[in-house]
Amino acid sequence: MWAIDQEVLVKSRARVKAHGEVFTPRSMVDQMLDLVSEDLQFVDKTFLEPAAGDGNFLIAILQRKLRLIERRLAKDLWGRESLFALASIYGIELLEDNHQDAKAAMLEEFAHFHTSRDVFLSPDTDLMRAATFLVNSNIVCGNTLTGLDWLGEEIALSWWIRDESDPGMVVREPFTFNSLRASAPAPDLFDYLVEPVRYVSCRIDHVHEEVRAGG
Template sequence: MTTLVIEERIVKSRNRVRAYGEVFTPRHMVDQMLDLVSDDLEEGPEFVDKTFLEPAAGDGNFLVAILHRKLRAIERRLSPSVWADESLFALASIYGIELLEDNHEDARAAMLAEFVAFHARHGAPQSPDTDLMRAASFLVDTNILRGNTLTGRDWRGEEIQFSWWTRDAHSPGMVVREPFSLASLRESHGFDFTVYETYAVCRIDHIHEEVRAGA
C-alpha cells in the first residue's frame, strides 16, 4: 500500500521570502495557537462578536481557521433559526490586512468559501444573488483589505479604514456600522478626529445596501 503524504506549502518562492519575509504558518501550528484563545473563539460569552485582526493575513489561513471555529461553535451552541444572522456577525468580527495582491485575493476567496460551505452543509441557498451571500461578500471585501500594516496605508496609498459592526441592543439582527481608522487603534490617547460617513441601522443581511444615515 502506498501512503501519500501532502506537505503544506510554507513559502511560494525564495524571492518573496527575501523581498517580503513571506512565510506561511502551517495549519497545525495555526490550530495550536488558536487553542490558546479557544474561550474567546468558541466557549466564552459573546464569542460570536469577539474581534480578531490579522495584520499579515497571507492567503487567509488564520482568518479561515478563526471563522471555521466560530461557525462550528454557532452550529453547536445556537438555534438553527439564528444561524444565518450569527454567521454574518461572526464574519463581521474578523479583520485582515495583506500586502500582496495574490494573497489578498486568495484570502478573500477562502473566507467566502468557508462561509458558503457552512451554509451548504445545512441546505441553505448559496446563490450569490441572495441577501445572505451578498452581505457575506460585502463583509469580506470591507474587512479583509490590501495594504501595509506598518505604514497604515492601503495599496492606493490611502489611510486604512475599517468599520465596527455593532449589534443594536434593542433589535436582534440589526447592526450599526461605525467606521474607524487603523491608526486610531495605535493612538494611546484614543481619539480619532477623522470625519467618516455615517450609516443607518439596518439588518445584518442588508449591509451591502450601504444606506447612509438620513438617506
C-alpha cells in the first residue's frame, strides 16, 4: 500500500521557488476530505485535483471510496465498483516526476486493495489493464492555469458514464479541461468534445479495449 511520508513536504528549495511546490500533509488532507464526506459516500461522485502533486489527495479519495465499496457491497462487485471509483478521480499535475509518482501510487493502492483480499491480480488481468488505462486517462501532465498539456495541446479527459440499464457497463465521452471553464450551460458541454469520437458502451473491465462507435 502506498504510504506518504508526512514529514517530506518540500522536495527542494529550487522547486518551491520555481513552482511553489509544497506538499499537503496527510493529516490535513484527511481533514479537508472530512468536509466533503457526504460526497464520498457515492462511488461515482467525481473529484478533480488541479494540482495533483504526487497524488496524496487522489490516494486518500480512492482509499475512502474503496472502504465504502468493501463495507456496502458484496465481494463479487468489488472489482467492477473499484474501477468505477478510479474512473471518478481526476488529477492534473505540472511536473512530470510528480505525475508519474501519482499514477504509480494510485495503481499501487488499487492493487493492494485487491491482493490483500486474496484477489489474483497481474498486469495481464482485465481488472489491472482497465485500472491502468483509467489512471493513465484521468491523471494527466499539464498546466491547469492554461488548460494545456505538456505538448502545448488542450488537456483531454473523458467522462466515464455508467449505463443506467446495466450498472457494469460504461460509456466514454471525451472532453477538454477548458470546457469545464466555458461559459456555456451544462447541456452544451459536449460541444467542447476533443474530437468527434464516440465510443461503444462496454464493460468497465474492458474499457482498455477502446472500441469506437462505427469502427
